[in-house]
Amino acid sequence: MNSARISELLKTRPKTNQSWGLYVMGVSTKTKPDLGIAVAKKLVRRAVDRNRLKRMIRELVRSAQATSLKDDVVVKLKKPIGRQTRGRLRRQEQDFLRAQITELI
Template identity: 70%
Template sequence: MNSARISELLKIHPKTSLFWGMYVAPIQEGCKPDLGVAVAKKLAKRAVDRNRLKRMIRELVWTAQANTLNKDVVVRLKKPIGRQTRGKLRKKEKELLRCQILGLI
């Protein structure tokens, strides 16, 4: 997904949960559904956690796009993770984030 398309999607009012903002728009003609993921370094300090979140988001959204969601999607992290665990993403928080993404899809 190119930066112009991402900017266009970010102007749309998102579906939101506590931690996530999800921007959804119809696909452009003649194209397959696309995905953009934004996990800022300020919000997820460790690269390991950022990469884990991105993999989780890709897996969930691609599955949804293959089954029912035939749209372009940009997913963006809104709040910092790991406040109680010194910046580390733990299993309990990871499951909470996964549930919230599934609720948005």
């Protein structure tokens, strides 16, 4: 997905909860749905954790696109993670974030 398309999607009204913003816009019938992920370095300090979150998001959105979601999607993290664990993403917080993104999709 190119930056112009991401900017266009970010101007739409998102579905949100505590930690995530989900921006969805219909796709034309000729192209396949795309996915954009925004996990800022300010919110997730460690690259390992940013990559883990991105993999988790890709997995959840692809499974949703296979069943019901047929649109372009941008997922954006809104809150910093790891406040109690000195910036590290732990299993409990990862499960919490996974549950929240599943609710949005």
